[in-house]
Amino acid sequence: MNAFVLILFMMLIGAAIGGVTNHLAIKMLFRPYKAIKIGKFQLPFTPGLIPKRREELSRQLGEMVVNHLLTADGLRRKINGQGFENQLTTFAQEEVEKLLSKEETIQEFLKSLDIDLNKDLLRESVSLWVEERYELMMSHTREQRVGDILSDHWKSKIEAGADQFAVYIQDRIKMYLDSHEGKERIAALIDDYLDNQGFLGNMIASFMGSERLIDRVHPVLIKYVSAQEATDWLQTMIQTEITKALDQPVKDFEEKIGKETIANTLGKAVGQAIPLRSGCPAR
Incomplete structure (x- = not known):
């Protein structure tokens, strides 16, 4: 113990x-x-x-x-890693979705941050910013060929669209010629042509007798327009024009439309698209 x-x-x-x-x-x-x-x-x-x-x-x-x-x-590997990129993309998407889901205009959002900005001034600022961005982008691309700035994916889509567009044009021409209006229009053109040919025109008209020339020409036109050869010709012609367009520098198209016109139109379009009034987009 x-x-x-x-x-x-x-x-x-x-x-x-x-x-x-x-x-x-x-x-x-x-x-x-x-x-x-x-x-x-x-x-x-x-x-x-x-x-x-x-x-x-x-x-x-x-x-x-x-x-x-x-x-x-370590930081460089983290930033360049796929995981960080996915996290950043997910975070950005979630924040944008939260912002878009709010039923408030940009002006109301700025007021919530104690920022009072006139809507006209905001639109003007956005318009000027878009024009500056356009000029900065075009300063590096004006001398480039259109085909050089388009990806292979878009080139393929343009080529496929060209063939479909050719078929669409062919169908529209056939529909017009097959209509009463189209038939009468072709008849008027033939009659006008024969009237301007003098004796030769009168001789051709006399050979036809009481039958109109359009009644013989119209089926031939419909058959020719509907033929596969016409489709191939239209597709080849459009593809040739697209190839020429892709080989041209960007500045050629800009000069045809007008640099100021493009910049001003883009700037005003983006500025007007900003929703500054509640319940409806800005107009």
Whole structure:
């Protein structure tokens, strides 16, 4: 019994000594924060170990972060990584969706940020900004060929669209010629042509007798317009024109339309498209 009490008493004494020394050691690491002096004499172990060496510790921690945690190569790999790009894209989409889901105009949004901006001034600023962007973009592309600035995907779509457009034109011509209006128009053109030919025209008309020339010419025209040869000819002609257009510099098309006209039209269109009135887009 005495041995048990002795062992328990030794355990309690050891625990008390360990707890006091650990508490004192931890306190001495952080406290006191400043040196304690009595006259010119500085008490030992003041300040604490960490406050005393805080400048050295902060410098070493900074070097560790710069050299091992936030390195330039590490940041570059993080930014260029596909995961970061996906996260950034997802974040941008979510923020844009939140903004678009709000039933408020840009002017109301700016007022919520304590920014009071006149709508006419905003439209004018946006219009000028679009015109400047257009001029900056065109300054690098005016001398380039149209085909050089278009991707292969868009070139393929243009070529496929050209063939469909040729078929559409052929169908519209056939529909017009097959209509009463188209038939009468062709008849008028034939009669006018024969009247201007004098004796030759009268001779041809006399050979036809009471039958109109258009009644013989019209079926031939319909057959020719509907033929596959006409389709091939239209497609070839349109493809040739597209090839010529793609080989021209961009500035040729800009000069035909007008640089100022394009820039002003784009600027005004974007400026007017900004929703500045609640309930409906700006007009």
